[in-house]
Amino acid sequence: MTDEDADALFHALAHAHRRRIVDLVSAQPGITVGRLACYFDVSRIAVMNHLATLERAGLVLSEKAGASRRLYVNTTPIQAIYERWTNAFSGHWASHLLNIKRASEQAAQKEKADE
Amino acid sequence: MTDEDADALFHALAHAHRRRIVDLVSAQPGITVGRLACYFDVSRIAVMNHLATLERAGLVLSEKAGASRRLYVNTTPIQAIYERWTNAFSGHWASHLLNIKRASEQAAQKEKADE
DNA sequence: TCATAATGTAATTACTATATTACATAAGAG
DNA sequence: CTCTTATGTAATATAGTAATTACATTATGA
Numbered sequence: 001m002t003d004e005d006a007d008a009l010f011h012a013l014a015h016a017h018r019r020r021i022v023d024l025v026s027a028q029p030g031i032t033v034g035r036l037a038c039y040f041d042v043s044r045i046a047v048m049n050h051l052a053t054l055e056r057a058g059l060v061l062s063e064k065a066g067a068s069r070r071l072y073v074n075t076t077p078i079q080a081i082y083e084r085w086t087n088a089f090s091g092h093w094a095s096h097l098l099n100i101k102r103a104s105e106q107a108a109q110k111e112k113a114d115e
Numbered sequence: 116m117t118d119e120d121a122d123a124l125f126h127a128l129a130h131a132h133r134r135r136i137v138d139l140v141s142a143q144p145g146i147t148v149g150r151l152a153c154y155f156d157v158s159r160i161a162v163m164n165h166l167a168t169l170e171r172a173g174l175v176l177s178e179k180a181g182a183s184r185r186l187y188v189n190t191t192p193i194q195a196i197y198e199r200w201t202n203a204f205s206g207h208w209a210s211h212l213l214n215i216k217r218a219s220e221q222a223a224q225k226e227k228a229d230e
Numbered sequence: 231t232c233a234t235a236a237t238g239t240a241a242t243t244a245c246t247a248t249a250t251t252a253c254a255t256a257a258g259a260g
Numbered sequence: 261c262t263c264t265t266a267t268g269t270a271a272t273a274t275a276g277t278a279a280t281t282a283c284a285t286t287a288t289g290a
Contacts, residue, residue, distance in 0.1 A: 013121075016121070043279075043281085045238090067287040157248090164249080
């Protein structure tokens with residue numbers, strides 16, 4: 001996963017409307033743009049912009065169906081997040097919350113070793 | 116996890132510099148702000164702003180140590196992401212990539228049923 | 231073909247984010 | 261106390277986001 005991919009992906013998920021879109025499309029695969037927009041207070045255009053952001057991130061796929069456009073969720077990028085971050089922090093994972101005092105002591109020792 | 120929490124969290128991760136900060140602080144718990152800033156081309160102030168964003172999201176914790184400030188990663192919010200998204204899409208998880216054609220057929224049937 | 235309904239594009243506006251430089255505060259060394 | 265180093269704050273320029281309204285395109289069906 002490149003930096004650009006990760007930027008697009010996290011940015012796409014960094015807005016409640018877009019996360020809700022993912023949930024709605026996930027629950028109703030093939031929903032059209034217009035029907036989806038009905039769930040929101042903002043304009044259809046705003047929803048379309050959010051969809052463009054989600055498509056850029058690869059989270060939403062679409063296909064034309066006559067005059068409509070059907071929407072689908074792609075979970076692959078979400079899986080990529082999972083692999084990226086759970087592997088990166090597998091060492092910390094067990095404790096769930098970092099113990100600051102212990103880490104602080106370790107850091108103090110490291111400082112001494114560095115000089 | 117509230118919408119505000121999720122916004123802060125995903126936004127925090129939506130920048131390569133901030134993700135790199137998380138990696139660096141994770142690898143060197145207790146690193147100081149100044150030392151961390153040395154890893155980046157941008158100014159120390161820019162790095163501090165990124166740190167503020169990460170602290171707002173709960174991804175980075177800090178404690179004063181004399182004139183310095185020691186930094187630590189907190190993995191709890193990342194675990195929250197994991198639970199939020201893997202549970203939400205557990206149904207889709209098995210196939211990894213959504214099969215558009217099948218979903219499209221299902222959607223077409225659903226449309227008929229709705230009218 | 232013509233009317234209608236769904237989606238797409240353009241231009242605009244208000245707001246937020248990222249980064250900078252310059253200055254201010256706080257702690258440790260001599 | 262004073263010099264130095266580390267961190268924090270203020271003001272600011274630039275760029276990117278999120279939303280709007282108005283108009284254009286495309287497809288369906290009488």
